[in-house]
Amino acid sequence: MGGVLLAAALAVWAPPPARAHAPYALTVWFHAGQPGERRVMRAAVDAFNAEQDAARVRLVLIPEGSYNGQVQAAALAGDLPDVLEFDGPYVYNYVWEGKLIPLGGLLPKRLLRDLLPSVVRQGTYAGRLYSVAMFDSGxxxxxxxxxxxxxxxxxxxxxxxxxxxxxxxxxxxxxxxxxxxxxxxxxxxxxxxxxxxxxxxxxxxxxxxxxxxxxxxxxxxxxxxxxxxxxxxxxxxxxxxxxxxxxxxxxxxxxxxxxxxxxxxxxxxxxxxxxxxxxxxxxxxxxxxxxxxxxSGSWNWGITTACRRPRLAARFLEFLLRPRWILAMTAANGAVPATRTALARSPLYRPGGPLRLFAVQLEEGYAEPRPRTPxxxxxxxxxxxxxxxxxxxxxxxxxxxxxxxxxxxxxxxNDYYPPIAVVRRVPAAGGGR
Amino acid sequence: MRRTLTTGLRHAALLVSAAAFLAPVAFLVVGSFKPEGRILADAGSWRAFFPAHWTLDNYRDVFARVDFVRFLLNSLLINGAMVLSGLAVNSLAAYALARLRWAGRPFVLGLVLATLVVPFEAIAVPLFYGLSAIGWRDDWSVQVVPFVANPLSIWLFYVFFAGLPRELEEAARVDGAGVLRTFLTVVVPNARAAFATVAIVTLLFYWGMYLWPLLMTAGPHARPLPLAIATFYTLPPLRWGDILAFGTLMVAPVLLLFILFQRAFVRGVAATGIKG
Structure with missing residues (x-):
């Protein structure tokens, strides 16, 4: 009788089975630009969260006028998000300050080959790619x-x-x-x-x-x-x-x-x-x-050094760079799609489109990126x-x-900005899937 | 005749200076009701203050582009907590400095006065590092607690309490009231003007605070109005109508409060000597 009671008590008090893998909370900072851009980004985040269960994206909108100030404050406080959007002028400064990790080994080669040369040049510092983009400017x-x-x-x-x-x-x-x-x-x-x-x-x-x-x-x-x-x-x-x-x-x-x-x-x-x-x-x-x-140059995406699961973060970036989302975003803001695949499908920028010249300038090397210096x-x-x-x-x-x-x-x-922070690597342990 | 002329000139000078102070506010409010295309076009003429066509489009835009109600509530919560807790803490501190006798009182009073000359910007970075180190960021309380004790508020209360007749408090003491009871039942009811002044001065100072919330908040859940206006500074072209409408909405609560408590504020200003 006592054994039954003990068994019943254990059954009642047994801890619930642990969840195999709680989704990783992936914090993403995005500039609160035009309403259309916000709508597309929210839809993309919802679709990404529904498509997989390894990560759950938490989207934070940061006002554009105070964006850099908030990034700097968060970096000083050790409170950077996993994935960060940032404007072109700050790419090399953020890399040099050690805020971003290289993306080369994290994104598929076919995707990197599909990016417009202007986007790759903009995101490259000291020979390594640190940022990608959904769109470029003309x-x-x-x-x-x-x-x-x-x-x-x-x-x-x-x-x-x-x-x-x-x-x-x-x-x-x-x-x-x-x-x-x-x-x-x-x-x-x-x-x-x-x-x-x-x-x-x-x-x-x-x-x-x-x-x-x-x-x-x-x-x-x-x-x-x-x-x-x-x-x-x-x-x-x-x-x-x-x-x-x-x-x-x-x-x-x-x-x-x-x-x-x-x-x-x-x-x-x-x-x-x-x-x-x-x-x-x-x-x-x-x-x-x-x-x-x-x-050339516009808003970029990068993965910060605070991110504990860079591969998950890269998966989100890969998701954003699908033609569907690039086309939705560029339809909202009118910018130049950042991949050749999306460009070919864009009514504004494909051959014969009214803004084709902007795409040609970016594809054929007329666009000079900002000087690559912090x-x-x-x-x-x-x-x-x-x-x-x-x-x-x-x-x-x-x-x-x-x-x-x-x-x-x-x-x-600044001692000619020696490359003190460029030595950072993708974290090996816990780098995840 | 000469006296009339002097009065007339004085009134004219007052009218001119009043117009100079009111013009930016009038531009803000009137501009917020103008179509986008007319705001800059009218800016250099008298038409800046008299819209030919009224529209609410800019206000519709503001509510569409930002979660204004949320930011307003954040600002009300932060500033309300700051004002109420500030009134309690600073009035008690000032009363202790003005009326109680204790060792080191003149030194502490001097210290309080000395901190008046230290601008917030000078301590913002060490304060930011200290609070970030203990993980206290990105909520509304971190925008309140560091500012509750305020040397200017203590000084204003101190000046007012020092001018109150001691006989009132002595009568309460004779009736058996302790220090706190005397303060609550005798001093506070007689110092309404000082409380109103300190509340309004505190609110005016912190309502538009930008640097501290910029350093300490990341998400919209704790972001006050001054940070939200940065949403409108996007890639060109800027929509000035939206910015003016947001500015009008942001100024309105403070203006309303000032109008409601104007008499008490003026009495308090006269009593505490902060005019000029």
Whole structure:
């Protein structure tokens, strides 16, 4: 009787059977961008959670305006998420600070081969891939066909036909002759942040200069203040001096038909297309030297050094890079799909699509990524200051020299950013499936 | 005649300065009801303050783009807890400094005054490291507790309590009331203006706090309003109408509270001498 009671008691008090494998809580930080982007990301996370039971993604939306600040604070507090999204300017800085692990051995080779070369170049630091992306950006020149034809100028539609610097000057003069206030060029001077570097450093690179010596990463002297950069920025300054640039405080210079040309990117297309319809043309930037250069880069994905299960994190990234999700995301934000497979299926970017030029620029190597140095945020900030001074009429060489001094001082102060954090490896133990 | 002229000039100067202070607020509120295309277009003229076409689109956008109610509740919880606990702790500390006799009192009072000149930014990083080291981050309490004791609040209460007639408290003591009872039943009812002033000053200071929540919060569950506005600073083009609408909604609770307690605040300002 006693034995029965004991058995019954044990049966009642026996601990519940342990679960074989509780799903790993995979924390993912995503920028709280446009509502459409958020909808797609939430749907992707739900689909990923439903498809497998090894991991359960917890999506955290971080406001875009304070994103880098929150990442830095989380890193200092040892509280980084497993998977992190980050904007292009910060890729190399985050790698150098030891926030990210290399992705080379974690993602399938066929997927890496499918990525656009611009995305791979953007994500590579010291020979290793640290980030991938669902989309890339396109930079070009938007034109109003009606106004361009009225001025009798040739309309280039591919990189090979890009206007030279002298041709572009003549185009501006011709357009100005047909324009009441002569302000024919919208340079998006109302855009905040990194725009000035993103939009105008390609002109310097096209003219033979650069933001920094990319080979050594140790100086900007002779590059940002060299003859190519000075001549490029003097030409830009002449556009302001001659009154060709519309200050566009209302943000409607191009859509209202006041300006015939607008410096811009893929994100302008929906609004411009609504306003101009068939009169909207997309052209490459002018080339200031023998080769055309444009910019690239957008939000990236990486796996942080805080992640205990990098292979699970990589599985999530692989899931996000499926054509279905890339196409859904790029339909929401209008950006260039980051894989060739998705690109071929995109109505906007496939051959014959209205934004095909952006894809060609990225695929055929016209897009130059940001300099691969942790100093990029400083470089960008120094260039922006120089650009504003030049816009306001400051001597070009002196403005660029000041920026060069700021950059070189930062490089020197940081001992030229020795690769202290690049030695990190994928954790072997517990690296998981 | 001369006196009338002087009064007129004084009123004119006051009107001009009032307009200068009100203009940004008026731009914020009026702009939030304008169509996106008119905000920057009107910014350089008198039309900035008189919309030709009213719209609620910007407010609809705000509620569509962020979980505004959640952020508002977070802010109300954090600031409400901070104000209430701050009133209790700082008034008691000030009373002890103003009325009780104990060893080291002048030194402690000097120390409290000295901390007034240390800006928060100077201690933010060590505080961040210390609290992160013990794993205290990413909740609402870490946005409250470090700020409960506040030297400015202690000083305002101290000045007010020091000016109260001692006879009131002595009468309570004669009736057998202890220190705490005297404080609660005699001092607090006579110091309503000081409490209102400290509450409003605390709220004004912390309602818009950005750096500390940025350092200490990661998820939206504990994020207050000032961080949420960063959601609107996206890739260009920015939607200024949404930013102005969010700003208006963010300012409204503080403004409402100030209007409700305006009289007590003005009395408190006069009594504690914080004007100017």
């Amino acid at each position: 930079l070009g020149l938007w034109g109003n066909r009606r106004l361009l034809e009225r001025a009798g100028v040739r309309i280039p539609t591919d990189p090979a036909g890009a206007w030279s610097a002298a041709q572009f000057d003549r185009v501006l003069a011709a357009l100005a002759r047909h324009d009441r206030d002569r302000r024919v060029l919208d340079l998006k001077l109302d855009y905040p942040g990194e725009w000035l570097t993103y939009a105008f450093s390609p002109l310097i690179e096209s003219a033979g200069g650069d933001l920094i010596d990319r080979r050594t990463g140790r100086t900007a002297r002779g590059f940002l203040d060299g003859p190519g950069a000075v001549s490029a920025m003097r030409r830009v300054q002449s556009w302001f001096r001659r009154g060709y640039v519309d200050p566009d405080v209302r943000g409607d210079a191009f859509v209202s038909g006041r300006a015939a040309l607008a410096w811009g990117g893929h994100w302008n297309y929906p609004r411009y297309h609504r306003a101009l319809g068939r009169d909207l043309v997309l052209m490459p930037l002018p080339r200031f030297g023998p080769r055309l250069v444009t910019d 100093a990029y945020p400083v470089i960008s900030s120094a260039f922006q200051q120089a650009f504003r001074a030049i816009r306001n009429g400051a001597p070009v060489r002196a403005a660029l020299r000041r920026a060069t001094t700021v950059i070189d001082r930062n490089l020197r102060d």
